[in-house]
Amino acid sequence: MGAGDTLTLWGLAVLILPGVMSRDWNVRYPKKPVCAARGSTVVIPCGYDYQEGNKVDKFMWCHNQNYCTDAPYVCHSNNMNVSSQYSGRAECLGDKENNCTLRIKNITDADAGVYRFRFITNEERGKWTGQPGVTLKVDGGAPSVDYAERTLCAVRGSTVVVHCRFNHPESYRVESRMWSHNTEDCAGKSYVWQSHKRNISTEYRDRAEVLGNTENKCTLMIKNITDADAGLYRFSFTAGGCELCAQPGVELQVGELKVMVTSSTGKGLLIEGDSVNLTCGSENCSLSQSEFTWFKDNKPITDTLSTIHFNPVSYNHSGNYSCALKGYIGTVSSTLIFHIQSCIYPGFPHYNPMTVILVCLGILLPVLAVTICIMR
Known part of the structure; x- marks a missing residue:
């Protein structure tokens, strides 16, 4: 039937x-x-x-x-x-x-x-x-689209770039290009970006743009990433009377920055002399960014790599650490309280040698004077 x-x-x-x-x-x-x-x-x-x-x-x-x-x-x-x-x-x-x-x-x-x-x-x-x-x-020469990555990781407040290239026979005239978000057939009610600026979603207006010319580049840039931007992005275009929705697309994961600690001893207690790393990253996914801004006690420090190495670590490295993507101050992580125990007496506060001497003299001298008086 x-x-x-x-x-x-x-x-x-x-x-x-x-x-x-x-x-x-x-x-x-x-x-x-x-x-x-x-x-x-x-x-x-x-x-x-x-x-x-x-x-x-x-x-x-x-x-x-x-x-x-x-x-x-x-x-x-x-x-x-x-x-x-x-x-x-x-x-x-x-x-x-x-x-x-x-x-x-x-x-x-x-x-x-x-x-x-x-x-x-x-x-x-x-x-x-x-x-x-x-x-x-x-x-034999029909259009096919190439995504540089299948999965991307971005931090809230940052800018993400989805690299993309496409080709088509010279006889095909490209009529329109568009990016879609979380639609199987690339034809949702609204687009992330559209070459004729039609049916663009309000949440992507002024945040999304395509970099490059219309010949073979379709790289997408999205600014001020939010949690709602997570999902699957697909590029499509119409040419020669055909419509191509490029599968499978690019999966964007969105996370937040965090300062993570690893120690050579693998123990929770950090003691002077250990080899310790502080890493700026996301627990949800792997970031592709290579430069970061680090802060100690809310003041910038010179390190710009994703990881700070302390080998050996000392009490002077103790402080409040946070990090951000370089150039994106709005991506600052939560603060990590980084405390290193003294190797002189773990568990007690660390003092520099001069402080220890002065304290000891302050205690011993009166005791010594009293002892001398009693002996006399």
């Missing part, structure tokens, strides 16, 4: 309850054709909806079929009746909830065409094939 048949069967119900039955059944494809180069891997983002109360039993993708009702399939949730053309190359990345994303590896010219998604629920009439489908274009 195809989508047309389903609509026919429900026609009377729709007349009685206008819009209630049909509006909840939908498959969401990319609005423009998807382009892929021969030998590459393409990910076709897809989402679907169905009426509340139904439960999805199985789903499948088909190639150049109007209603996706006949085997063989591109992929099947139960791995049934999969075409030899796609066996081992195509994978249904979606689930039985709302995701119907399709991935095809080692693209060939024969993969070009229209792809449609179909799902079947536990209800007798609960079957749906999404129309009109999505068109895949195959070209």
Whole structure:
């Protein structure tokens, strides 16, 4: 039974309850054709909806079929009746909830065409094939996007740079470029950045910009990072009538700076003579920044590396330490109270030798005078 048949069967119900039955059944494809180069891997983002109360039993993708009702399939949730053309190359990345994303590896010219998604629920009439489908274009020089890193770590209040490059055939004219945040198909309601300054999210306005020209650079810079900026970023562009959503994207993790202590002894008590390191970093992820600003008792010190080495450490190194990314005073960490025990008598306050002598004389001289008087 195809989508047309389903609509026919429900026609009377729709007349009685206008819009209630049909509006909840939908498959969401990319609005423009998807382009892929021969030998590459393409990910076709897809989402679907169905009426509340139904439960999805199985789903499948088909190639150049109007209603996706006949085997063989591109992929099947139960791995049934999969075409030899796609066996081992195509994978249904979606689930039985709302995701119907399709991935095809080692693209060939024969993969070009229209792809449609179909799902079947536990209800007798609960079957749906999404129309009109999505068109895949195959070209030896089709556009592919390169991310320099797949994971980035940023500190609240800092600036993060997501390095990115893209290419396309000379005959393709780039129509638009955009960055999206936490959207599978790069086409959310609003963008992080858009080349025509359209539909830009208010939370990224004046904070996000793309560095470089339109030919092959798509590097994104975001200022004043907040916790809400964490998540997955994807670059996409339209060219030659195609839309490319570059997968898998770049994951941004957001943390806070902290001063962490490590000792050669591995013990909590720090004593003069130990080898001790103070490291400025984040417990959540690994920072790529190389220069830092260090503070001791709220005053800047000369160290600029991520780690301060004390070998050996002395009582004079005791103090309140904090750090920040160089050039970003708003990223200052919480303060670490760094206390080193005296090696003369651990647990007692440390005094320099002259202080010890003066104290001892102050105690011993009166005792000595009294003793002499008694002996006389």
